[in-house]
Amino acid sequence: MxxxxxxxxxxxxxxxxxxxxxxxxxxxxxxxxxxxxxxxxxxxxxxxxxxxxxxxxxxxxxxxxxxxxxxxxxxxxxxxxxxxxxxxxxxxxxxxxxxxxxxxxxxxxxxxxxxxxxxxxxxxxxxxxxxxxxxxxxxxxxxxxxxxxxxxxxxxxxxxxxxxxxxxxxxxxxxxxxxxxxxxxxxxxxxxxxxxxxxxxxxxxxxxxNLLFGPGNDICYLIHFPTYAATAWYHNKVKDKGESLESFLNDVRKFTENEYAPALFKGDQLTDTERNTVAQKLADYSGVSKEYWLKANFRVSNSEFFQELLRDTGLTVGRLDSRYTGVNENLLSQFALTDPAGDAIxxxxxxxxxxxxxxxxxxxxxxxxxxxxxxxxxxxxxxxxxxxxxxxxxxxxxxxxxxxxxxxxxxxxxxxxxxxxxxxxxxxxxxxxxxxxxxxxxxxxxxxxxxxxxxxxxxxxxxxxxxxxxxxxxxxxxxxxx
Incomplete structure (x- = not known):
């Protein structure tokens, strides 16, 4: 009892x-x-x-x-x-x-x-x-x-x-x-x-x-791109930073809606000239090379971006907060192995x-x-x-x-x-x-x-x-x- x-x-x-x-x-x-x-x-x-x-x-x-x-x-x-x-x-x-x-x-x-x-x-x-x-x-x-x-x-x-x-x-x-x-x-x-x-x-x-980069879902690549651009802006990897982060991102939004989205929708119907033009703009805004975007067929997941943006400096960027950086544990890896922001916070x-x-x-x-x-x-x-x-x-x-x-x-x-x-x-x-x-x-x-x-x-x-x-x-x- x-x-x-x-x-x-x-x-x-x-x-x-x-x-x-x-x-x-x-x-x-x-x-x-x-x-x-x-x-x-x-x-x-x-x-x-x-x-x-x-x-x-x-x-x-x-x-x-x-x-x-x-x-x-x-x-x-x-x-x-x-x-x-x-x-x-x-x-x-x-x-x-x-x-x-x-x-x-x-x-x-x-x-x-x-x-x-x-x-x-x-x-x-x-x-x-x-x-x-x-x-x-x-x-x-x-x-x-x-x-x-x-x-x-x-x-x-x-x-x-x-x-x-x-x-x-x-x-x-x-x-x-x-x-x-x-x-x-x-x-x-x-x-x-x-x-x-x-x-x-x-x-x-x-x-x-839309966050999971599932097969056939191009929306996830589109909605991530402005944050890639903001991250590159913060780390001084963009071609032109503009007057402010906000003005820069307004330009990125316009590009994403008016050029990037139609390019993904067209798929292999893009001409070589169109592919090169879009790839160059993706590179200019994101700090990741034109060649990388072309190899990726314009589709770069967040983990790939974390690893690639600062690869040449031996660093990887954070997922919870991309201002944070950490040691890139494997410079040959395509995907980030850790989240420096999570590790720090x-x-x-x-x-x-x-x-x-x-x-x-x-x-x-x-x-x-x-x-x-x-x-x-x-x-x-x-x-x-x-x-x-x-x-x-x-x-x-x-x-x-x-x-x-x-x-x-x-x-x-x-x-x-x-x-x-x-x-x-x-x-x-x-x-x-x-x-x-x-x-x-x-x-x-x-x-x-x-x-x-x-x-x-x-x-x-x-x-x-x-x-x-x-x-x-x-x-x-x-x-x-x-």
Missing amino acids: EKEMELNDLMKGEIFTSKQSVIINGKTINLDAETGTIQLRDENDKPIALSGFTHYKKTDTNENRPIVFAFNGGPLQASFWLHIGILGPKRVVTNDPFHTNPASYKVVNNEFSILDKADLVLIDPIGTGFSKPIGESKFEDFWGVDQDIRSIGLFIEQFLARTEKYNAPKYILGESYGTLRSAGVTKYLQDRGVVMNGVIMIGAVLEMH LPPIIGAFKDYLYNDLSAGKHLTYTPMAATRPNFKWDWRHSGNIVWNADLAVSTLPDLTSAMKRNPNLKVLILNGYYDVATVFYGVEYSINHMGLDAELKKNIIMKYYESGHTLYVHEPSRPKIKNDIDEFIDQTSK
């Missing part, structure tokens, strides 16, 4: 509380913080998981403050990136765009946090952080596009009830794969009567198949966050925090999505139809998308392409706000971008919470 009671208690989750504070614009904001797990129930109130989270709310206030639910991507990663990178009361200092010295890492007050504007809930999907299945559930019940959307949607609904925030202004904030998730979760919740005031996307992708983010989690937030040291589900045995993601299946075949990986439907059914829904010019993980021209194919009328399309930064996938490691991110998110919450 005692063991059964003990098991039942464990299935309810464990929450650890602490007092935190953050100074923003010279004003101290005191916070009640809780971290740990709460029991997640299915639609019939059957316990299915322990959901990990961290929650910050302003101390001693009756104000019905907005609430932001935030998560990272992967799939499948915990929310430590956003937590100690830009949203929480503390942030880790990194040596952008270079490697940060090993521990001890410096953690400082985060004057760019959103906690002066809203309460914050950082969500760790099942299999990450402290989150795990319970009862009859298994990890695979949560590891998939639709399974993940459902579990995050259930968590948000149940958390709103727990905190009595159903009538507060509500926001979803996702990064990377979390943006694809956020589109699905927004529609999932809206279909159940839970309407968001706004959706914030950092490093957005809504059509995953991940260790200080994880190291500093775990120290903050177990010490400042007082999380139980008997609990293992899992940053990424991919480190678990037998991790496998189910890429099927109900909105993409035709003839019983999954034709794409896209939640663009989810977001389109949600916006058309709720014309008050606003979307803020923050893009890094040097992000080669989720390229800015890709989400531009997606938005331009949503079929929104001009008035409704105004509900999508695009912002750009001279940074990469983790926008917030770039010091000049942090105040701009803060200002853009603040303005968005102010405008949509009234």
